[in-house]
Amino acid sequence: MSIIRRITHFDGTRAARRPRDRVENVRAAAQDFRREMLAGKPVPYYRSMELVRVPYPARYGYLNGFGRLAPYIHLCNRLFVVQFRSAEGLKTLLVSPSDWEHQRATPFFKRLTDSMGPFAGVGEALVFKKTSTVLQRLAEIGLAPEDVDYITYDHLHTQNLTRWLGGNGHKAIFPNAKLLVMREEWESAHALIPWQNQWYCPGGLDGIPQDRVILLDHDVMLGEGVALIRTKGHTEGNHSIVVHTPEGLKVTSENGVSLDAYAPQHSSIPGLAEYARATGAEVVLNGNTLEYGVDQYISMVQEKAIAGPWPRDERLPNIAPSSESAGYWLFPRTAPTFTVGDLHFGRLQTPVRHQAAA
Ligand SMILES: [Zn+2]
Structure with missing residues (x-):
């Protein structure tokens, strides 16, 4: 387990009785953590693809x-495909590899499609834009499935991991990959109440061998340049993926759906700046299940403080949402003011194991 190292910066920062104290304790710890992480080296490869x-x-x-x-x-x-250095050589991590073709049983999406009735085919084609699959993306960049060492999701809403890791009778498509997941998220996803279960894919974790799952109880650093930080709120076991890139620390989760959500005072989306002004809110939550609203607010402040300013516009934080709101003609005036889009730093390297076998 030498690749995975515990981080203690945020331990106890949410223990204060007063919420405002919690916000400031977390913010201060995040600034410390940021300085320390930036003192290390960036990862050699980082790429995000729609x-x-x-x-x-x-x-x-x-x-x-x-x-x-x-x-x-x-x-x-x-x-997101990330390669990082570690004591055991270069490792490849997939962040948020959604097997979206096999997640349609998620009750929310199933109801939405069913509600279109006889127009479901047309309706779906209109509102679901299928750009690419995970396997197509990996083939495009030249990454073999056996070269994936780890996969992680900021949370497990809508995810179906059975094809990736070999559950439900599937042979694992990623034969060497292990899932990095917070213990709360893993346990929660196995026994949801109706308040939560509309957003989880039924059977999405069934039969996954236990030795493919690394349950995390703490914030951790993966080798050099990648951290998984607990940022509960959107779900019970939500975490953020922090990666040191040549463009600073990129922070990824789904606590917010756009940069506008993290800097509402600068947003031109109708309502957001006004809301921020009227309430003093520093962030706007992505709250479908509202598992921990106060914690989610604190977590988004934490994410912003870790991320620091976005080099393209320093008024905004350096966040790369795992699901980013995009403009669409059918949903007028919802386009975010600021869009991160796809990112690409460095060159993918063929892992040593693969080279040795060739
Ligand atoms: Zn979610």
Whole structure:
């Protein structure tokens, strides 16, 4: 386990009785953590690629902050491929590899499609934009499935991991990959209450061998340049993926759906700046299940403080949402003011194991 090292910066920062004290304790710890992480080296490879765009209720995406707009926003799900150095050589991590072709049983999406009735085919083609699959993306960049060492998701909403890791009778497509997941998220996803289960894919974790799962109880550093930081709120076991890139620390989760959500005071999306001004809110939550609202607010402040300023516009934080809201003609006036889009730093390297076998 030498690749995975515990981080203690945030231990105890949420113990204060007063929420505002918690916010400031977390913010201070995040600034320390940021300095320390930036003192190390960036990862050699980081790339994010669009997979699919799906409709998502605007009232959840910008909880409480959304004024008089279309009922849906369009969320762009991305796959992130990261390579990092470690004591055991170069490792390859996939962040948020959504097997979206096999997640349609997720009750929310199933109901949405069913509600289109006889127009489901046309309706689906209109509102679900299928750009690419995980396997197509890996083939495009020249990464073999056996070269994936780890996969992780900031949370498990809608995910079906059975093809990737070999559950439900599937042979594992990623024969060497292990899932990195917070213990709360893993346990929670196995016994959900109706408040939560509309967003999880039924059977999505069934039969996954235990030795393919690394349950995390703490914030951790993976080798050099990657950290998984617990940022609960959107779900019970939500975490953020922090990667040291040539463009600073990129922080990824789904606590917010766009940079606008992390800097609402600068947003031109109707309602957001007004909401931020009227309430003093520093962030706008992505709250479909609202598992821990106060914690989610604190977590988003934490993410911003770790990320620091975005080099392209320093008024905004250096966040790369795992699902980023994108403009769409069917959902007018929902386009975010600031878009991160696909990112690409460095060159993919063929892992040593693969070279030795060739
Ligand atoms: Zn979610």
